[in-house]
Amino acid sequence: MSDTSLAFMGYPLLRQAEMFLTVPALERWRTEHSLAFPQECCVCLRPVQRFLTVHAPPGWLGFLRREQILEGVPHCEEHGRQDEAQLLVQVNVWSEWVCQFSLIGLNAEFLSKTRQLNQTGDMVPPWKAFPGYESTSSGWRQGNGEYWLVHVWSSFWRSLPPAERQQYTQRWEAPSEWRSWLMEFS
Ligand SMILES: [Zn+2]
Structure with missing residues:
Protein backbone atom coordinates (compact mmCIF):
# COMPACT_ATOMS: atom_id res chain seq x y z
CA MET A 1 0.00 0.00 0.00
CA ASN A 118 -8.17 -1.31 -7.96
CA GLN A 119 -8.98 -1.13 -4.26
CA THR A 120 -12.77 -1.06 -4.61
CA GLY A 121 -14.89 -3.97 -3.43
CA ASP A 122 -14.00 -6.81 -1.09
CA MET A 123 -10.66 -8.13 -0.02
CA VAL A 124 -11.10 -11.87 0.33
CA PRO A 125 -11.45 -13.14 3.89
CA PRO A 126 -8.49 -14.82 5.61
CA TRP A 127 -9.86 -18.37 5.15
CA LYS A 128 -9.95 -17.81 1.37
CA ALA A 129 -6.66 -15.92 1.19
CA PHE A 130 -4.64 -18.64 2.90
CA PRO A 131 -6.81 -21.76 2.88
CA GLY A 132 -4.17 -23.85 4.67
CA TYR A 133 -4.32 -21.68 7.79
CA GLU A 134 -6.77 -22.26 10.61
CA SER A 135 -7.79 -19.17 12.57
CA THR A 136 -5.26 -20.12 15.25
CA SER A 137 -2.42 -20.86 12.82
CA SER A 138 1.02 -19.44 13.58
CA GLY A 139 1.09 -18.53 9.88
CA TRP A 140 -0.79 -15.34 10.82
CA ARG A 141 2.14 -14.26 12.98
CA GLN A 142 4.94 -14.66 10.42
CA GLY A 143 5.82 -14.31 6.76
CA ASN A 144 3.27 -13.63 4.04
CA GLY A 145 0.30 -14.46 6.26
CA GLU A 146 1.26 -11.87 8.84
CA TYR A 147 2.13 -9.24 6.23
CA TRP A 148 -1.18 -9.66 4.43
CA LEU A 149 -3.25 -9.71 7.62
CA VAL A 150 -1.57 -6.66 9.15
CA HIS A 151 -1.08 -4.48 6.08
CA VAL A 152 -3.90 -5.49 3.75
CA TRP A 153 -6.88 -7.21 5.30
CA SER A 154 -7.05 -5.45 8.66
CA SER A 155 -7.21 -1.98 7.11
CA PHE A 156 -9.92 -3.20 4.73
CA TRP A 157 -11.89 -4.68 7.66
CA ARG A 158 -11.51 -1.57 9.82
CA SER A 159 -12.88 0.57 6.99
CA LEU A 160 -16.19 -1.35 7.03
CA PRO A 161 -19.08 -0.03 9.16
CA PRO A 162 -20.61 -2.67 11.49
CA ALA A 163 -23.57 -3.38 9.18
CA GLU A 164 -21.24 -4.06 6.27
CA ARG A 165 -19.06 -6.32 8.38
CA GLN A 166 -22.15 -8.39 9.05
CA GLN A 167 -22.97 -8.55 5.33
CA TYR A 168 -19.38 -9.43 4.51
CA THR A 169 -19.45 -12.31 7.00
CA GLN A 170 -22.61 -13.66 5.36
CA ARG A 171 -21.49 -13.02 1.79
CA TRP A 172 -18.29 -15.00 2.33
CA GLU A 173 -20.04 -17.68 4.39
CA ALA A 174 -17.67 -17.47 7.31
CA PRO A 175 -17.05 -20.87 8.93
CA SER A 176 -18.06 -20.90 12.59
CA GLU A 177 -14.51 -20.81 13.98
CA TRP A 178 -13.92 -17.71 11.87
CA ARG A 179 -17.14 -16.00 12.95
CA SER A 180 -15.95 -15.69 16.53
CA TRP A 181 -12.49 -14.71 15.30
CA LEU A 182 -14.02 -11.89 13.22
CA MET A 183 -16.08 -10.64 16.16
CA GLU A 184 -12.95 -10.33 18.26
CA PHE A 185 -10.88 -8.77 15.51
CA SER A 186 -10.79 -5.00 15.61
ZN1 LIG B 1 1.78 11.55 -22.12
Missing part, protein backbone atom coordinates in the same frame (compact mmCIF):
# COMPACT_ATOMS: atom_id res chain seq x y z
CA SER A 2 3.05 2.21 -0.17
CA ASP A 3 3.92 4.85 -2.70
CA THR A 4 7.60 5.59 -2.75
CA SER A 5 10.23 7.38 -4.75
CA LEU A 6 13.02 5.22 -6.13
CA ALA A 7 15.52 8.09 -5.85
CA PHE A 8 17.52 6.06 -3.36
CA MET A 9 18.18 3.51 -6.12
CA GLY A 10 19.42 6.19 -8.51
CA TYR A 11 16.17 6.64 -10.40
CA PRO A 12 14.84 9.99 -9.16
CA LEU A 13 12.07 10.13 -11.78
CA LEU A 14 10.60 6.74 -11.04
CA ARG A 15 7.81 6.20 -8.55
CA GLN A 16 6.58 2.92 -7.19
CA ALA A 17 3.15 1.90 -5.94
CA GLU A 18 2.39 -1.39 -4.27
CA MET A 19 -1.09 -2.84 -3.98
CA PHE A 20 -2.98 -6.03 -3.32
CA LEU A 21 -5.94 -6.51 -5.65
CA THR A 22 -9.49 -6.62 -4.35
CA VAL A 23 -11.82 -9.28 -5.75
CA PRO A 24 -13.23 -7.17 -8.65
CA ALA A 25 -9.69 -6.11 -9.64
CA LEU A 26 -8.46 -9.69 -9.43
CA GLU A 27 -11.29 -10.89 -11.67
CA ARG A 28 -10.50 -8.21 -14.22
CA TRP A 29 -6.85 -9.23 -14.11
CA ARG A 30 -7.75 -12.88 -14.68
CA THR A 31 -10.18 -12.30 -17.54
CA GLU A 32 -8.76 -9.25 -19.32
CA HIS A 33 -5.13 -9.26 -18.20
CA SER A 34 -5.64 -5.64 -17.24
CA LEU A 35 -6.35 -3.32 -14.33
CA ALA A 36 -8.72 -0.39 -13.86
CA PHE A 37 -6.76 2.62 -15.13
CA PRO A 38 -7.56 6.33 -15.15
CA GLN A 39 -8.29 7.40 -18.72
CA GLU A 40 -5.23 9.59 -18.99
CA CYS A 41 -1.60 9.16 -20.04
CA CYS A 42 0.48 7.25 -17.48
CA VAL A 43 3.38 9.67 -18.03
CA CYS A 44 1.77 13.13 -18.30
CA LEU A 45 -1.97 12.70 -17.49
CA ARG A 46 -3.03 14.13 -20.87
CA PRO A 47 -6.03 12.49 -22.62
CA VAL A 48 -5.46 8.87 -23.65
CA GLN A 49 -4.74 8.10 -27.32
CA ARG A 50 -3.18 4.65 -27.24
CA PHE A 51 -3.30 1.60 -25.02
CA LEU A 52 -0.04 -0.32 -24.71
CA THR A 53 1.07 -3.60 -23.21
CA VAL A 54 3.68 -4.37 -20.56
CA HIS A 55 5.72 -7.47 -21.41
CA ALA A 56 7.86 -9.64 -19.17
CA PRO A 57 11.57 -8.86 -19.47
CA PRO A 58 13.28 -11.02 -22.08
CA GLY A 59 14.97 -13.98 -20.46
CA TRP A 60 17.23 -16.51 -22.13
CA LEU A 61 14.17 -17.45 -24.18
CA GLY A 62 13.74 -13.80 -25.10
CA PHE A 63 13.83 -14.58 -28.79
CA LEU A 64 10.48 -16.23 -28.36
CA ARG A 65 7.32 -14.21 -28.03
CA ARG A 66 7.54 -12.34 -24.75
CA GLU A 67 4.84 -12.91 -22.19
CA GLN A 68 2.29 -10.12 -21.80
CA ILE A 69 1.98 -9.06 -18.18
CA LEU A 70 -0.49 -6.21 -18.42
CA GLU A 71 -2.62 -4.85 -21.24
CA GLY A 72 -4.48 -1.59 -21.77
CA VAL A 73 -2.03 0.87 -20.20
CA PRO A 74 -3.14 4.38 -21.32
CA HIS A 75 -0.75 6.73 -23.14
CA CYS A 76 -1.00 10.05 -24.97
CA GLU A 77 0.18 10.44 -28.56
CA GLU A 78 3.65 11.62 -27.59
CA HIS A 79 4.39 9.00 -24.94
CA GLY A 80 2.71 6.17 -26.83
CA ARG A 81 5.03 6.08 -29.83
CA GLN A 82 6.87 2.96 -28.75
CA ASP A 83 5.25 -0.43 -28.64
CA GLU A 84 6.06 -0.95 -24.98
CA ALA A 85 4.11 0.70 -22.17
CA GLN A 86 6.01 3.23 -20.04
CA LEU A 87 5.30 1.25 -16.92
CA LEU A 88 7.07 -1.59 -15.17
CA VAL A 89 5.01 -4.21 -13.42
CA GLN A 90 5.93 -6.94 -11.02
CA VAL A 91 3.27 -9.45 -10.05
CA ASN A 92 3.62 -11.73 -7.05
CA VAL A 93 0.94 -14.37 -6.76
CA TRP A 94 0.80 -15.41 -3.09
CA SER A 95 -2.26 -17.64 -3.40
CA GLU A 96 -5.30 -18.08 -5.61
CA TRP A 97 -6.85 -14.94 -4.07
CA VAL A 98 -3.84 -12.94 -2.94
CA CYS A 99 -2.03 -11.07 -5.66
CA GLN A 100 0.50 -8.31 -5.04
CA PHE A 101 1.26 -5.78 -7.76
CA SER A 102 4.21 -3.41 -7.84
CA LEU A 103 3.79 -0.68 -10.43
CA ILE A 104 6.81 1.44 -11.31
CA GLY A 105 6.20 4.50 -13.45
CA LEU A 106 6.96 8.15 -14.05
CA ASN A 107 3.85 9.78 -12.64
CA ALA A 108 2.99 9.46 -8.95
CA GLU A 109 -0.55 10.75 -9.43
CA PHE A 110 -1.30 8.18 -12.12
CA LEU A 111 0.02 5.40 -9.88
CA SER A 112 -1.97 6.63 -6.93
CA LYS A 113 -5.21 6.83 -8.96
CA THR A 114 -4.58 3.36 -10.37
CA ARG A 115 -4.13 1.98 -6.89
CA GLN A 116 -7.37 3.55 -5.69
CA LEU A 117 -9.32 2.23 -8.70
